[in-house]
Amino acid sequence: MALGDAILACLTERPMTGYELAKTFDSSVGFFWKADHQQIYRELSKLRDRGYIQGREVVQSGKPNKLIYTLTPEGRTALRHWAARPSTPPSIKDDLLVRLHALDSIDIEPVRTDLMDRLEHHRDRHENYERILKKRFPEGTASGVLDLGNLLLLRLGARHEQMVADFCEEALDALSAMSGKATVVPLDDGKREGKG
């Protein structure tokens, strides 16, 4: 359960509610791990059942009561054990790559617009990383172990986004140069299948 461990990792920083965790997974951690609130609440229940976290209810008026989750000693141990296991390099699983693999059997134009969108997306994220880096690590050095982890994380993120952005640019250039040779037959058949 990778998401569960990611949640435990977040809770090492400070106790949080499901709602706060969902926001975390939508911003900072979300840069490399996406999870919506339903996924997080479900995982929190599991972690609680296993005794890895403890929920403390905070009564509120006007809003549903909060459940602030704290890591238990068992949870900390579980996280340490998980972190002591070798990680498995994930595969990229980017639709764009599949399209490139079958580039001669599909229409180029949509791929071009897709690449342009992706270029913008990855540039935005790159700027975001750089901004956070400059703000949190103006010296480019980390003081403690926690800081070091986050500094490395941000650097990896920044480089990754820049690399993909550069790739999109290069791919667009190459497609432009090639566009004369391609046989472009637009999709014009009316029917469409649901989403598969």
Added chain:
Amino acid sequence: MALGDAILACLTERPMTGYELAKTFDSSVGFFWKADHQQIYRELSKLRDRGYIQGREVVQSGKPNKLIYTLTPEGRTALRHWAARPSTPPSIKDDLLVRLHALDSIDIEPVRTDLMDRLEHHRDRHENYERILKKRFPEGTASGVLDLGNLLLLRLGARHEQMVADFCEEALDALSAMSGKATVVPLDDGKREGKG
């Protein structure tokens, strides 16, 4: 169904059996998309049910009969429609990053050995990409649209692996420099939970 589309993309090259597809997803396409044979057979059944591929049985003696799958015109159309939709940038979801995020709450030593393993892994893959690039594209240019897609793919793969390898090296250096400050308490409690 992303895997289904990846399979359709593979079948544009030539008709294949499930077994051949499994091998493909373990080598070339497997560099960015992992799928074992069970997943592939299951997906092939679905694609056949939808009429996107057609299976031709080849009787064999000694071995189970082959089922060579060919793209139908409907399958080609479905692939083109899928490829015309915008792609969604995937998240990285690397366990290693989660560990870095909680670096002060876990043991550093296993992370170091993990980083060393990963460094070797990514270097191997990088060399692999470079080797294929040199072999298939000695000039560094593509002749047709299909070639262009594969050239771009290989270049992205090579850069990605190099970047991650560099990152591992840098992280190892940083951890070494930091190692004096870290409080290293080895894991010695006997009990272990199953796998989570």
Added chain:
DNA sequence: GACGCATATGCGTCAATGTGCATATGCGGT
């Protein structure tokens, strides 16, 4: 006052993925 938005939790369903197991046989090694 109706509408959207933020706060805060959760259920249900289906698709996608991962892991283990089962079947059937020839071929080469020990």
Added chain:
DNA sequence: ACCGCATATGCACATTGACGCATATGCGTC
């Protein structure tokens, strides 16, 4: 004779993920 390996297909179960929907209310705005 037995073992492992390659060929070739597939089922069953569990986990993970994506998506929609439901509940409950204060606060600002149109």
